[in-house]
Amino acid sequence: MPPHASRRPKGSPLPRAVDAGLAALLLLVALPLLLGIALVLRCRGGPVWFVQTRLGRAGRPFAMVKFATHTTTAGASVTTSADPRVPRLRRWLRHWRLDELPQLLHVLRGDLALVGPRPEVPANLAEVAPEDLAAVQSVRPGLTGPVQLAFAGEDEVLAGCADPVAVYRRVLVPWKVRLDRRLLARRTRRGDLWVLLGTPWRLVDPRERERSRVRVRRRLMATTSALKSHKGSSKRPGNSPDAP
Numbered sequence: 001m002p003p004h005a006s007r008r009p010k011g012s013p014l015p016r017a018v019d020a021g022l023a024a025l026l027l028l029v030a031l032p033l034l035l036g037i038a039l040v041l042r043c044r045g046g047p048v049w050f051v052q053t054r055l056g057r058a059g060r061p062f063a064m065v066k067f068a069t070h071t072t073t074a075g076a077s078v079t080t081s082a083d084p085r086v087p088r089l090r091r092w093l094r095h096w097r098l099d100e101l102p103q104l105l106h107v108l109r110g111d112l113a114l115v116g117p118r119p120e121v122p123a124n125l126a127e128v129a130p131e132d133l134a135a136v137q138s139v140r141p142g143l144t145g146p147v148q149l150a151f152a153g154e155d156e157v158l159a160g161c162a163d164p165v166a167v168y169r170r171v172l173v174p175w176k177v178r179l180d181r182r183l184l185a186r187r188t189r190r191g192d193l194w195v196l197l198g199t200p201w202r203l204v205d206p207r208e209r210e211r212s213r214v215r216v217r218r219r220l221m222a223t224t225s226a227l228k229s230h231k232g233s234s235k236r237p238g239n240s241p242d243a244p
Helices: 016-044 088-095 098-109 130-136 146-150 154-158 164-185 189-204 206-231
Strands: 049-055 061-067 113-115 142-144
Touching: 016 061, 016 088, 016 098, 016 113, 061 098, 088 098, 098 142, 113 189, 130 164, 142 146, 142 189, 146 164, 146 189, 146 206, 154 164, 154 206, 164 206, 189 206
Parallel strands: 113 142
Antiparallel strands: 049 061
8 A cells, every 4th residue: 555545535526527517517607707807807907817826636736817806916925805905896706706717717627626625825835734735635626615615704804813824824724724634534426516506605695704704713712822821831742722
């Protein structure tokens, strides 16, 4: 048995042919919307497309394309709901995840699956445990996923943090990758279909976004309390303060 085999998630994703077929159908249905968004962004001035290096399966980098929600690429690599680089129209696109529709092309190319872990910027993964990262990167990242949906309101919470980049990288990303690893071990094709079908509702339901905000706030509060307790105690270094 290869040394890395035990780190592989045991779940079964949707077949590649199903991913590609559904992505092609969704692209065809969404084509008028895609063209309309591109035209409006062009008429409003500023960039139409945003390209950023993300890590895919086996840690391979790829250039991921989205509709540009920033008027400039200068500044922090983490975007919050109060980011001054994101004007009102582009913030609306970001809020409803319409900026991510072009990623259906990445599903056709094989960079992404329809359902899976979020593909991250390399710099955001520095604090992730190697075994968690190896397990999550053994599968193709997804356009949507249960953990991605569970954190849909995180940008609104990060807007209230003094250093949102540090909080995102040190607390939220390691936690999300750990959760993805656990969920991948129980993954089923039926479960992936339910996630896919439930994504539009989860994104538009204000109650779901509020649950997401509450979840993130509790995590940040728990991490802060654990760190303070850790500094004043003799806990062993191996007791991670942000373990779920």
